[in-house]
Amino acid sequence: MEYNDVVEAVVSALRKAHTELPDDVVKAIRKAYDSEDNEIARRNLEAILKNIDAAKKLGAPMCQDTGIPVFFVSVGRELCLDFDLKGAIVEGVRKATAEIPLRPNAVHPITRENSGDNTGMDAPQINVDLVEGDEIRMVVMPKGAGSENVSALKMMLPTEVNKIKEFVVETVKKAGGKPCPPVFVGVGIGGTFDGAAKLAKKALLKNVLEMNEFELELLEAVNELRIGPMGLGGKNTALAVLVEIGHCHTASLPVAVNIQCWANRRAEVVLR
Amino acid sequence: MEYELRTPLNKDEILKLNVGDAVYVTGEIFTARDEAHARALEWMEEGKELPFSFDRGVVYHCGPLVKRNGEWRVVSAGPTTSARMNPFTPKILEKVECMAIIGKGGMSDEVVNAMKGKAVYLAFTGGAGALAAQSIKRVKGVVWEDLGMPEAVWLLEVERFGPCIVAIDAHGNSLYRR
Numbered sequence: 001m002e003y004n005d006v007v008e009a010v011v012s013a014l015r016k017a018h019t020e021l022p023d024d025v026v027k028a029i030r031k032a033y034d035s036e037d038n039e040i041a042r043r044n045l046e047a048i049l050k051n052i053d054a055a056k057k058l059g060a061p062m063c064q065d066t067g068i069p070v071f072f073v074s075v076g077r078e079l080c081l082d083f084d085l086k087g088a089i090v091e092g093v094r095k096a097t098a099e100i101p102l103r104p105n106a107v108h109p110i111t112r113e114n115s116g117d118n119t120g121m122d123a124p125q126i127n128v129d130l131v132e133g134d135e136i137r138m139v140v141m142p143k144g145a146g147s148e149n150v151s152a153l154k155m156m157l158p159t160e161v162n163k164i165k166e167f168v169v170e171t172v173k174k175a176g177g178k179p180c181p182p183v184f185v186g187v188g189i190g191g192t193f194d195g196a197a198k199l200a201k202k203a204l205l206k207n208v209l210e211m212n213e214f215e216l217e218l219l220e221a222v223n224e225l226r227i228g229p230m231g232l233g234g235k236n237t238a239l240a241v242l243v244e245i246g247h248c249h250t251a252s253l254p255v256a257v258n259i260q261c262w263a264n265r266r267a268e269v270v271l272r
Numbered sequence: 273m274e275y276e277l278r279t280p281l282n283k284d285e286i287l288k289l290n291v292g293d294a295v296y297v298t299g300e301i302f303t304a305r306d307e308a309h310a311r312a313l314e315w316m317e318e319g320k321e322l323p324f325s326f327d328r329g330v331v332y333h334c335g336p337l338v339k340r341n342g343e344w345r346v347v348s349a350g351p352t353t354s355a356r357m358n359p360f361t362p363k364i365l366e367k368v369e370c371m372a373i374i375g376k377g378g379m380s381d382e383v384v385n386a387m388k389g390k391a392v393y394l395a396f397t398g399g400a401g402a403l404a405a406q407s408i409k410r411v412k413g414v415v416w417e418d419l420g421m422p423e424a425v426w427l428l429e430v431e432r433f434g435p436c437i438v439a440i441d442a443h444g445n446s447l448y449r450r
Contacts, residue, residue, distance in 0.1 A: 040292065040437055040447070047397035047435075055348075055402040064337040064348040064401040101347060103337040104421055112307070114420030146353045146377070146398065177377040177448055178353045180398035230398055231377055232439060232447050263399045 001136070001271050003083040009269045010092020013140045014069060015100050017267035018061040021052055024209045025184075025239075025264045032182055032229075032236040041234030045182075048229075048262055063263050066102040067142035069093055069124040070201065076133035085136075086126060093117070093124045105145075127198070136271040139205060147183060147261040150175035153197055156253040164189060164255055165221055171257040172222045172238060177231015180261035182239045184208060185222065188256040191246035196254035199244040204260050208240040215241045229262075276432070280328035283370040289392050289438045291445045296434035297394070300412060300427060301330040301374065305352055307423040308416060309360035316367060323415040324425055327368040333357055333375035335422030337401065344411035346428065348401030351376040354393070362386035374436055378448035388444050394436035395447075407433045 021029075029052070033045040055062035071089060075081075094117045096102055106123045107114045118124065131137075152171045156163065168187055175183070188199025211219065218241040228234025239262070248254060277285060279299030289295065302324045304312065315322055336349035354375030361379065365371065365386040372391065373379075376398035387393065396404060412427040440446040 043294075043435065043437070044397045047400045047403060051350075051397070051400035051403040054406065058402060060402045060405065061337060061348045062402050063399040064335060064350050064404075065352065065399075066337060066348075101337065101339050103335065103348075107420065114422075116420075144399075149353070178355055180376065230395060232395060232437065261399055 001081070003088045005271060006085060006088035007092040007095060009138065009271055010089055010140070011096045011099060013138060013267040013269045014093070014096040014102070014142070017140055017142055017265045018066060018100060018102070019055050019059050021062070021263065022266060024207050026052060028208050028239040029182070029262060032239055036229070036234050036236060038228065038234040040232045041229045041236065044229040044232065061100065061102065063144065064103055065144040065146065066105065067144040068105055069118065070141045070143050071124060071126045072129070072139040072141070072202065072205065073126060074129045074131045074137040076135045077130055078134040079136065089124065089126055090119050093119055134272070137268065138271070139266060139268045141201070141205065141266045144261055144263070147179035147259040150179050151200070151256070151258045153193070153254070153256040155193065156255050158251060158253050160253060165218060167255055168218055168241065168257055169221050169225065172227070172259070173225050175259055176227055179259045180263070181227055181231060182229055182236040182262050184260040184264045185218070185238050185241040186258040186260060187218070187241060187243045188258070189243060189245045190248035191254055192248070193254055195246060196256040197258065199246055200256035200258035203242040203244040204258060204264060205266055206242045208242065208264065211240060211242070215243050218243070277372065279330055281330065281370050281372060282328070283390065286370045286372065286390065286392055287442050289441055290443070291438050291441045291447050293438040294435040295394055295438060296432040297330055297372070297374070297436065298431050298433070299330070301332045301430055301433070302428065303332045303334040303336060303426040305333065305335050305423050306356050307419045308425045309357055309364070311416060313360055313363055324427060326364050326371055328370055330372045330374060332428070333373065336426055338411065338421060338426065344414065346405045346408045346411060349404045349408060350399050350401035351396045353377045354379050358383055365391055378439060378446065384440050384444060384446050387440060387442055389442055392438055392442055393440035395439035396434070396436045404433070407431055
């Protein structure tokens with residue numbers, strides 16, 4: 001494995017993420033379309049499905065908000081990497097921005113100056129985990145701002161476990177039509193202040209068709225809001241609620257809710 | 273009901289639209305997000321003439337993904353979250369005869385009130401960027417490019433852009449207010 005293999009893998013993963021939604025996500029959207037009887041909701045879901053087809057056919061990014069690329073990189077501990085892995089990922093993002101193309105979204109937070117290539121200070125975001133084995137597993141999730149902007153984190157009291165549901169529902173309610181519903185809701189429970197947020201984002205990587213009892217209960221509560229596709233009313237406010245948990249301090253209960261738009265884009269590459 | 277709108281708009285056509293109607297837009301529209309709205313208001317306050325017109329115009333809350341191959345071409349261009357433009361829009365509405373906004377997610381009660389008698393809000397499906405690009409025929413120009421690709425103002429020629437749903441009409445009704 002060399003530097004250039006990683007660069008090319010990043011470009012191909014980003015291309016796939018932007019032009020083809022994962023099967024489980026498309027299935028969830030189709031299911032929503034079939035279940036909806038509100039005409040405006042159906043029109044919006046129909047446009048979403050047409051858009052998914054158009055993006056795939058044209059090889060064009062399905063959404064103009066190509067997001068900030070977030071990487072989850074699992075590095076096998078048997079590997080000996082004789083090159084700059086982080087540098088290769090950054091270069092891959094730069095190359096993908098020019099080639100696919102992607103919209104340059106990364107700006108300096110204060111001056112708002114656009115770097116022009118989606119890279120910069122702490123951008124792209126790269127999360128590294130050490131795992132067993134001799135391969136690199138890289139998942140990229142381009143995260144748009146419409147849904148990221150309405151996400152929330154709360155340091156709840158340890159005695160408020162029974163209020164987690166209320167916080168999740170409240171967050172989706174406040175978001176209304178802004179995050180391009182029907183949304184996917186990632187919930188991180190436990191860990192630390194930053195850890196809960198990371199768990200919430202990682203939850204969005206899970207198969208959206210495989211929810212446990214607690215996740216289904218949250219989904220039902222969220223869909224009672226009837227915000228509907230694009231906030232114009234309907235049964236489908238969220239298509240899935242996905243939860244990740246982690247041990248936390250006995251005195252705290254961090255809970256993070258990371259909202260994701262219907263375009264739950266992600267792609268995985270494995271390098272050996 | 274289904275309607276066809278052509279730019280420049282006239283007020284009578286705006287007033288006959290009601291929430292729930294479907295609309296297709298043909299003509300010239302321009303994109304504007306946070307930074308462009310802020311600058312436009314600054315220029316208006318200083319009495320400087322804008323290189324595009326809100327009056328009788330269609331403003332598209334959008335930061336398009338464009339590519340230059342000799343000419344600019346729109347690759348993907350769905351709407352952005354309109355709520356970010358809430359603080360600027362009432363002041364702009366004060367200065368126009370009539371106007372239409374294309375966006376997603378809806379706008380504040382203050383904007384809904386300011387739209388009365390002169391403006392409509394047309395919701396296009398958020399995230400449907402590849403689909404939207406198909407009805408954008410040409411990039412007629414770009415101004416304020418120093419703001420960066422997403423925040424610059426792109427002047428776009430569109431043909432039957434839609435279907436857009438009238439989500440806020442000029443009579444104070446909003447589909448988001450439930």
